[in-house]
Amino acid sequence: MRSHQIQYSALALALTAALAVGIPVRAHAQQVIADGDAQTPAAGDYSATGVGNHAFHALNGGSIVPMGAVNVSADGSGASAARAEGAGSRIELNGSTLVTTGFGATTALATTGGELHLTATDVINKGTGMGVVAHTGSQATLQDVNIRMEGVSSVGLAGGGDITMTGGSISAMGLGSRAVSATGANMTLTGVAIEGESGIWLADNNRLNLSGSTVRASGIALDINGRSNAVTVADSNFHSTGNGTATVKMFSESTLAMARSSVISEGDRAVGIDARTGTADLDRVNVTTSGESSHGLYADFTGIGAGPIITARAAQVHTTGAGAIGAVARQGGSIHLDDSIIRTEGQQAHGVLTGGRGGMTLAGSHIRTEGEGAWAAVINDNGSLGIDGSALESVQHGGVWVRSNRDSRLTLSNNAYVSGGNGIAIALDAAVAGRFDVVLQGHSQMVGDIVITPEDEDAGLVPQSDVHVRLADGSLWQGTSNLVQTMAIESGSQWTLTGDATVGELSVLNSGVALSDGSGRFNTLTVDGDLHSEGATFLFQGALGGDDSAFDRLHVRGDTSGDASIAVKNIGGVGAQTTDGIQLIEVDGASLATYALAGRAVGGSYEYFLFKGGVTDPTDGNWYLRSQWFDGCKDNPAAPGCVVDPVDPIDPVDPVDPVDPVDPVDPVDPVDPVDPVPVLRPEAGAYLANQSAAINMFSHRLNDRIGAVSLDEGRAAWARVGRQQADFSAVGGQLSIDGNTSVLQIGTDLVRRGNAAFGVMLGTGRADSSAVSDLTGYSAKGRVRGSAVGVYGTWMQVADGTQGAYMDANLQYGRFDNRVQGIGLEPEHYDSRMASASLEAGYTFNVWQGAASALYVQPQLQLSHVDFRTDRHVERNGTVIDHADAGGLSGRLGVRVFGHGTAASNIVQPYLGVNWLRGSGTSTLQFDGDRLGADVPRNRYEVQAGAELKLGQRWGAWGGVSVQHGDHGYRNVGGQLGLRMAW
Template structure:
């Protein structure tokens, strides 16, 4: 029989509002007649086939349920009393006796293995009474199915749920109905793939037991969910709320892949006690190495601390005064606007403000402390009015942090004030850097502290304009490498200062270009010019009267130019071209037609003069073509010559900027050229002869490149390339009249004119390479006749033009007659 002396022994004259009231309400039920009572240290076993009875275990008794056995409700009282089961069924269906399948009180112990508890009320109930030891429950590989609560743990109980399933199906508004685990001042560990669920809540942490008159806390409610699942079908997975007039310090640990599911979208709710009493809820929540999806709600009058650590991930909204810490590889991914208390963003911690489908605002209603963590923003890279995620700090900011900004379909534009990312109402002492890059269209965006109108506003902006030394903003930029200051020298005698010069008005900010467009334009120019040639690039026509032959040449060019005054490009081009005469005709005047093949490669390094960011471009091309030449005099170099060629080229291109993915695309060229020259002999003597040969050439190139969309969303397409180019020059050359081998040196100067400059579009905005329309070239080299069938040639040339354009090249060629 239940010992009703508990009432007078423990609660007489005490004012314990809830804990004692719950215990007394249970013990004051009509006392059931227990069919079996185990007492005074006795050991009793229940075997399969024994009658299904109620059991009472008291005064050190021990009850053992053997595999296959079945009982009704069981009551265990006293720290020396225990019940254990292995493969048994405990079914509580009547309304009399205990209010649970298993009820524990006064330090009793229950160990239930591979067993099942079915109850129309509570599954397991531990009675909580002041100044009485808490009971112990071990639920291992078992199942609890109840209506009210699966497990209600009171009075400092110690609960282990190991590899088990607990579910409460009740849905009425009564307290604890439909709650998988109701923890009223208990410590619970849920581990090893367990499931705790309820029609309303998975877990409800309710209160701390307090001494009469609101004295010291006797116990705290804590739950550890270790690699297990907690679910509330219609409410939050975990509810933390004190009872009326009580203070609750609830602690929740979610570790090793814990899972929470809340039917109302909230995985955790922290709420104040109902009514107007002095109740208060304080929650301490840790998410460790677990991936959770859902929202966390903290009522404004409550207190909460939330810590994400050890690669934990939270996908959801946090609302309420939660002092939040994100460290050690953890990530909080916002799914909507959120509002918290203080925020500490530690090393390896990340706050992602959204997924780019909407733009969210994180309100930090306290202070921000950066310890090397990272904010990830989603922003439309455009002008000042562009939408963006934002962080609003109501207090102070301190420490250090990183900012990563993702472009959401922005096409780039010039900013003024900039796109605000972070605002700080208090002291703005935090320092942020942007270790990655922010690019769109032709623009590079940099991170700035302070507005243009008010540089001291403490806010952080994204701007596509250059308004100062970028190293002041981000010392990690490539251009900001520290330099050795060298040995200090004697400053000498001080100089009397002069009056300062009025600097005038502020300089207007200039657009900040990224280097990648420079690489695209350099690739375009390299493809257009890679396989262009002149008649003498295939050898000296006067050396070819011996008959048809085959030839080969190798060439290298190095070009340097500046795009829009900001991006330096250096391109190195290597070419191998081979050809063979297919048909020849004529004796005095001679003509020939041939086939040629070519392969080449160009590599470009484009570097921003402002940021130091670099980009590599590469072009690999192949070409096939036909050439034809007619010379008036087949025996010497005098008279008229006419040359022409047709060629088709195909190119594989790539561009890769610093910290950006590689971009690849294809291009083709169709080119044609006509060239003519006339040689006049002068200074003819027995020893040798010199010629002066004016030349003119017109080349047309039709370039077509693929349109591509970069990983950052920028659409890159051709605007114009190739077109007509012309060359007008004069060539001075001569040779001796000795028989046998012949060396024919030459000098040439040329004026090259381009009809139009190369240009491309980036998200519709046109950028011109601004290669000079007029270029000037000097060339020197020699042709060599080596016996009757072999000839060779080589030359060096240098070009110059406006805007710092420089081009230097060299080639070597060899021909053999059949």
């Protein structure tokens, strides 16, 4: 209800009226009256007593300007301490005090064109009356003035004239008092501290400019009560502490422009900003309420004229009480939030609510509710809500509660976001009837389900709504529903299911559907009607294994048409051989769509492929994943479950005369059905290639380290570079592996005693490999980066190595950084380590001696042991790679034939060698428990050739090539160069 001006007694009003029109009164001592003249009283105390007697009274154009500070008082009813009356009348005070004590007294009054100019002055009214008043046509200019009202039903600053107040304060805390009251005034308040039981009350036709001020009240802090008011507020604070009130209220058709200000409400059922009509424009305004049912913004049309409109830009609304809604637009009221924030904390304190022809639009705003039972948005009967680039988030409850069908759609535009903490994005009352569209466009997102309200569902009410969903322009919905009649997903949008869902018709155009969210729960999407897709992608997730694998599934009861890519993500599946396959898509109607596997489907060591039709019924129109490359029926049409096409009948021939019967032969036993070949991943080959490269990277022989065997040159330092290229197969020949390894080793003798030497060595190397599936053509890359440190010791029976026995031993420890990346998969990184020991022995025979050269034969035996270990590794797709421990004992038996010049100058010494290499260790690993191995033969045969160049007494260089061959197409070609310096 509209409030009214404060009422006084009949006597007080009669006295005030009589004085205002100039009824002659008796003057007392200490009065100063300027009747058309100028009075300049000295500093001091002045007073007036009696009804209607004014201490300072300027009238008929007179002026009173004291020479200094004065203390002016009047104690009569209807009296004034200072009164400027009539056009041109003026009172100026500086550093003074004005006091009245009588009932109905106005401490300082400007009337009928008078002017008050008060500076650094205290205005005190101890009775029931007014502090400073400027009537219509009059003027009051106040600078650093403090107005204090001590009585009840009083007003601090009032009038209908021009009032300017800068600095100072107004206090009117008495029962029924107001700090400021105006009718038809032009009022400017700057930097004023205002407090009262009621703050600022405006009747009709006021112009108020308030800046840098504070208004505190137990009731309404800013009450724009009448019509045609224009209020501008900047950098100010409003604070109300009472119950059942509002901090800022607009009752009639007026305008409010508020910027950079705060509004605080502490009471219960106390609104922050309450607009019943008119328009409120809020710019960077903070609204805070703490009481129960104390809403932040409230636009409710209960006045006269047009409905209220609240527009807020960069505003912040925060409520903490139960049932305290952030913003309410109802009964024809409208609220527009732009780049604003609403946060509620209380139970059932919804973010925004609209109803009863109310409208709410959100642009670039963020709505967040944290209390139990608090929806981010509520659309009551006949309410409307527009969401443009805004986020609506409920921490504990649902996103949007729809109770109205006034607008037949809810649209999220321009990166809008809706999320329900309880898993509900949109809930409709079961009674909401007719078509209801949910549209997400412009990269908008919605997280949560579309359902009827849990209360209606528990009551068994049947939904009356006809829900249609459209996702467009890169939008995303993560949730589920059984209410959707038609769903269209377009222009790069995606639907991610969080549970089983049913839709009537589904259209997917250049967009995607993820049938589960990766949480480990696998869902079924049922399309009761038809499914049409063009350029679409369907993501199925599950545990890849056999036919009974837990997996997402799509069931189309109607027809399928168009095309789509099928992406598969393995969640914890270890892979297995399939029979009929893992059914992904079941089609009851005409299966006319074309689907193709996007990327790869891998589980453990198995590779899966997409097939239309089962093995038992190839014409069923369903789509399956099978871990096989070929169709078993094509290779063996007689296998169980295979259908043999009928052949054309043969024309009958003339009967043949019977012949003697042939003795029956024994029946032929049936053959076992042909099992389809399992298709294994090429990544297994890359892991095995890395393993093999690391094991062999730093292995070497004595001749690799120092060239021709000789210790007669003293201590030596050496360096060698080598490169090998190996080709072999893995996992039963299904994978072809090509790899190359490069190594650099350096070392030096530390100690030499007689014919024995001891030294240290360092090495670094790299290996790159490629594994290709001969079935699928898929490939994987392997990479190893390693370093090693080691020691060695050598003994020779004869120091120059031309005869007798020798022994060589070395110990090494290496660490490796490994990488594997399969085509279409994320790269995998893991570490490994190696420890090796080698013992080599041989004997040199001089088989021919010439004048300048000699020929030697050197049988050799070498035993090596490698302990290679890799930590358990889990791929990003969940595949576990472990037990990749390899190495073991290996041996080499061979003979080396070399020439040795006897001249003292630079010479070239060629050599030729053959070796038999025998490996007894392992080269395997496990993919999710399936053991896989490289087809590296245990027996390999090697031929070597090369030469050493002896450069004087201290320098030597050597080089050579080697070729290894073995079973399963194994081949290894290597080469090296070395340099030695002796001292």
